[in-house]
Amino acid sequence: MADKSFKYIIVGGGVAAGYAAREFAKQGVKPGELAIISKEAELLDSQGFMCALEVEERNSFPSGMQRKARDPFFNMVSELAPPNSSFSLLGPLSYIVHAPDVQSLVCRGEGLESHIGISLILSTYIVKADLASKTLVSAAGESFKYEKLVIATGSTVLKLSDFGVQGADSKNIFYLREINDADKIVEALKANKNAKVVVVGGGYIGLELTAVLRMNNIEVDMVYPEPWCMPRLFTEGIAAFYEGYYKKKGVNMIRGTTAVKAVKLKDGRVLEADIVVVGVGAIPLTSLFEGQVETDKRGIKTDAFFKTSAPDVYAVGDVATFPMKMYNDVRRVEHVDHSRKSAEQAVKAIYASEQGKSIDEYDYLPYFYSRAFDLSWQFYGDNKGETVLFGDTDPNSATHKFGQYWIKDGKIVGAFLESGTPEENKALAKVAKVQPAATLDQLAQEGIGFASKI
Numbered sequence: 001m002a003d004k005s006f007k008y009i010i011v012g013g014g015v016a017a018g019y020a021a022r023e024f025a026k027q028g029v030k031p032g033e034l035a036i037i038s039k040e041a042e043l044l045d046s047q048g049f050m051c052a053l054e055v056e057e058r059n060s061f062p063s064g065m066q067r068k069a070r071d072p073f074f075n076m077v078s079e080l081a082p083p084n085s086s087f088s089l090l091g092p093l094s095y096i097v098h099a100p101d102v103q104s105l106v107c108r109g110e111g112l113e114s115h116i117g118i119s120l121i122l123s124t125y126i127v128k129a130d131l132a133s134k135t136l137v138s139a140a141g142e143s144f145k146y147e148k149l150v151i152a153t154g155s156t157v158l159k160l161s162d163f164g165v166q167g168a169d170s171k172n173i174f175y176l177r178e179i180n181d182a183d184k185i186v187e188a189l190k191a192n193k194n195a196k197v198v199v200v201g202g203g204y205i206g207l208e209l210t211a212v213l214r215m216n217n218i219e220v221d222m223v224y225p226e227p228w229c230m231p232r233l234f235t236e237g238i239a240a241f242y243e244g245y246y247k248k249k250g251v252n253m254i255r256g257t258t259a260v261k262a263v264k265l266k267d268g269r270v271l272e273a274d275i276v277v278v279g280v281g282a283i284p285l286t287s288l289f290e291g292q293v294e295t296d297k298r299g300i301k302t303d304a305f306f307k308t309s310a311p312d313v314y315a316v317g318d319v320a321t322f323p324m325k326m327y328n329d330v331r332r333v334e335h336v337d338h339s340r341k342s343a344e345q346a347v348k349a350i351y352a353s354e355q356g357k358s359i360d361e362y363d364y365l366p367y368f369y370s371r372a373f374d375l376s377w378q379f380y381g382d383n384k385g386e387t388v389l390f391g392d393t394d395p396n397s398a399t400h401k402f403g404q405y406w407i408k409d410g411k412i413v414g415a416f417l418e419s420g421t422p423e424e425n426k427a428l429a430k431v432a433k434v435q436p437a438a439t440l441d442q443l444a445q446e447g448i449g450f451a452s453k454i
Ligand code: FAD
Pocket: 011, 012, 013, 014, 015, 016, 017, 037, 038, 039, 040, 044, 045, 046, 047, 048, 049, 050, 124, 125, 126, 127, 152, 153, 154, 155, 176, 177, 178, 205, 285, 288, 316, 317, 318, 319, 333, 334, 335, 336, 337, 339, 368, 369, 370
């Protein structure tokens, strides 16, 4: 087969790819210059999968979830669509644009192609990357040549079998990463309306998916090995609120043990389950580039412009291990905010270098968030040092507004808030960025008021 050649190729069709393409469009990419190659059949935003489940089951979105499901390609469509258009959801993750002068344009990416000439090479699994000859090869044997490559392959799920669990390939065990995964879970739930579900894992997927299931009146047990949920961010004090709240919502949370054989637990208990959904972490997809780029912390090492050690190759999103300027450290981040910003930074850097200009180094302030039931928290900064909890941490109270600061060397380095207003969340970001001096006593007394003064 003849090679296809492009000036720029983005490999991957997720969040970072979407934002990279959007930035390419802003920078004036010419028709035919850019291709997005993804193994999936659609351009996706994996964080929308949770919403896909909700749409299927409840036929409505809780407010605030809408943008999530449609982002980032929704943003592109909304920018490209004619004025006075409106948007509505047409099944999980595909969009119909109603516009006065376009009868209806179903956007599974086609909009990108016809509007700005970005080639979408979907259902195309890249199985070989030769960075020396600047060539990618697909499973079907097609070759793609590039001048500049943006790696946006994201992560894949860690499996129970990666932890040596037997029976982990049983057909009632599901994972959640791609749209197909969500479809399979929805199908299984539809086939068994009274299914009892066990969710394995106490991180983001465990907590968010459990909430979605409970909102659909599905019986759920959650099991995780740590003494409290979301241990990579939550302290025991924060987790106590969420565990209490989930209990109030009818979730049975089993802590401090793990699955050793399907849903047989390490402590000997066996959980009854029709369906098991597993969220035990993610691992970046870097194997295509093994031995060809420098790696660190399981990711592809980049500079502050997301340039890798290989010439003309950039890495963005979940796969990039980049300099975290604020903390004089290198880190990898598995969240959408960084995926978006890293993608924009890389494309800006590509154009700047072509024009002989320079841009500022990436200076990222970590930002994580989650929504579940009617709860919504945000966190900015670093979760290092001493902590102080403030506000109403009672899971049974009507307001449940509380937060936490992290203090290191007498300065605030991290801030968490549940149920904050938009202004308070802005203040949270600012306090984590500015890092003012404060004492634990002062913060315990002033709570979010302290951040709001900065
Ligand atoms: P991805 O979005 O995963 O995209 C990677 C793309 O590369 C995929 O299209 C994949 O198919 C493709 N690909 C991989 N290998 C190949 C190959 N060899 N050939 C061709 N294509 C390939 N983060 C938040 O901050 N907030 C949230 O609410 C949130 N919710 C989430 C919910 C779920 C269910 C999941 C799974 C993750 C969620 N995340 C959330 C994390 C967030 O989605 C990721 O951090 C983000 O998607 C990373 O973006 P990315 O572009 O690097 O990777």
